[in-house]
Amino acid sequence: MPCPRYDFHSHTKYLRCANETMEVAAMVRECERTGVTALGITDHVNTLEQIPLHRQIRADIESLDTGIDVYFGVELNFLGLDSEFPFSAELKEEYGFQLVIGGIHRPYLDEYDVWKLIDVQHHHHLKTCADPLVDVLVHPYWFGKGDFDRNSWPWAEWMKHVPKAYARELGQASKDTGTAVEINACANLTNPAYPDDFVGRYVDYLAIVAEAGATFSVGSDAHDINRLRDVEAAWRVAEQLGLSDDRIWRPKAAALSAR
Numbered sequence: 001m002p003c004p005r006y007d008f009h010s011h012t013k014y015l016r017c018a019n020e021t022m023e024v025a026a027m028v029r030e031c032e033r034t035g036v037t038a039l040g041i042t043d044h045v046n047t048l049e050q051i052p053l054h055r056q057i058r059a060d061i062e063s064l065d066t067g068i069d070v071y072f073g074v075e076l077n078f079l080g081l082d083s084e085f086p087f088s089a090e091l092k093e094e095y096g097f098q099l100v101i102g103g104i105h106r107p108y109l110d111e112y113d114v115w116k117l118i119d120v121q122h123h124h125h126l127k128t129c130a131d132p133l134v135d136v137l138v139h140p141y142w143f144g145k146g147d148f149d150r151n152s153w154p155w156a157e158w159m160k161h162v163p164k165a166y167a168r169e170l171g172q173a174s175k176d177t178g179t180a181v182e183i184n185a186c187a188n189l190t191n192p193a194y195p196d197d198f199v200g201r202y203v204d205y206l207a208i209v210a211e212a213g214a215t216f217s218v219g220s221d222a223h224d225i226n227r228l229r230d231v232e233a234a235w236r237v238a239e240q241l242g243l244s245d246d247r248i249w250r251p252k253a254a255a256l257s258a259r
Contacts, residue, residue: 001239001242001243001244001245002235002239003218003234003235003236003238003239003243003248004037004038004218004245004248004250005034005035005036005037005038005235006036006037006038006039006040006217006218006219006248006250007031007036007038007039007040007218007219007220007222007228007231008038008039008040008042008071008073008099008101008136008182008217008218008219008249008250008251009040009042009075009101009136009138009182009184009217009219009220009221010022010027010039010040010041010042010219010220010221010222010228011041011042011043011044011075011221011222011223012024012027012041012043012057014043014053014054014056014057015043015044015050015053015054017043017044017223018043018222018223018224019223019224021224021225021226022222022223022224022225023060024041024057024060024061024064024070025060025064026225027039027041027222027225027228028064028066028068028070028257030225030228030229031068031228032066032067032068034228034229034231034232036068036228036231037068037069038068038069038070038071038250038255039068039069039070039071040070040071040073040098040099040101040219040251041057041061041070041071041072041073042073042074042075042099042101042219043057043074043075044074044075044076044077045074045075045076045077045085045086045087046077046086047086048086048091051091051095054072054074054095054097055095057072058072058095058096058256061256061257062256062257064257066257068257069255069257070255070256070257071098071099071251071253071255071256072096072097072098072099072256073097073098073099073100073101073251074087074095074097074099074100074101075101075102075138076100076101076102076103076134077102077103077104077105078103078104078105078106078124080108081108081120082123082124082127085102085131085133085134087100087102087133088133089133092133096256098251098253098255098256099135099136099251100133100134100135100136101134101135101136101137101138101182101217101219102128102131102134102136102137102138103124103125103128103137103138103139103140103182104120104121104124104125104128105142105144106147107120107143107147107148108120112151112153112154114154114157114158114161115161117158118158118161118162118163118166121140121141121158122162122166122169122170125137125140125170125173126169126170126173128179129170129173129174129176129177129179130173130177131179134179135179135180135217135249135251136179136180136181136182136217136219136249137170137174137179137180137181137182138182138184138187138219138221139182139184139187139188139221140170140181140182141158141159141162141188141202141205142184142187142188142191143158145193155193156193156194156195156198159198159201159202159205160201162205164208167205167208167209167212168208168209168211168212169212170209170212170214171208171209171210171211171212171213171214172212172213174209174212174213174214174215175212175213175214175215178215179215180214180215180216180217180249181206181209181214181215181216181217182216182217182218182219183206183216183217183218183219183234183237183238184219184220184221184234185218185219185220185221185222185227185230185231185232185233185234186220186221186222186223186227186230187221188202189202189230189233189234189237190227190230190233203237203240203241206237206241207241210241210242210243210247214247215247215248215249216238216241216243216247216248216249217248217249218231218234218235218238218248219231219234220234
């Protein structure tokens with residue numbers, strides 16, 4: 001079954017997360033060429049001081065003339081180990097965010113221990129699913145390679161050790177809370193830093209999450225306009241998992257770009 005042509009994870013230049021190619025209008029033109037029908041623009045909130053910078057993104061979405069449904073979103077990151085997201089229901093309403101994605105972005109280890117690495121990740125995955133403000137858990141088991149290189153830690157070894165019970169527990173948490181688990185292209189599926197066997201192990205993990213009844217979101221996580229097309233890899237995995245349309249998440253609100 002073809003996956004709905006959505007992309008609910010993308011970044012812009014406005015918070016200096018993505019590069020200069022990632023202007024809202026240019027992103028939408030590229031998505032039109034790719035066949036995307038619904039796009040979520042989800043720049044980071046790592047601190048509360050960043051939130052006002054999102055106003056320009058909203059203004060640019062509102063000025064679009066496009067047939068694509070474009071949503072105004074935000075990506076949250078934990079303030080620290082077992083901490084909270086810098087966000088609230090009041091901020092969501094004040095700024096008008098239509099989708100909220102979030103999750104863990106660091107290993108939070110002083111020394112390498114693959115079992116601690118996995119336990120910290122899994123704990124924060126479940127913590128994210130339990131947060132009523134979060135719609136989508138982003139890129140489970142993604143890591144930036146820099147943390148590993150700086151500490152001379154083994155790279156890309158974790159997926160072979162993730163217990164199947166953890167995958168099933170995440171799938172059940174998604175089913176129970178309605179929080180979608182992200183199938184992320186650039187971070188997990190097309191990331192050139194990972195060895196050849198990583199993607200296969202990762203898809204096997206997602207298959208167990210799916211068997212437990214999870215809902216999924218698909219996203220490019222693009223930081224360069226030439227990477228927006230990577231979302232096609234997420235679509236292919238959703239199709240490989242045999243996910244029906246009702247298990248592919250999209251926001252319930254009307255798109256901000258609606259004509």
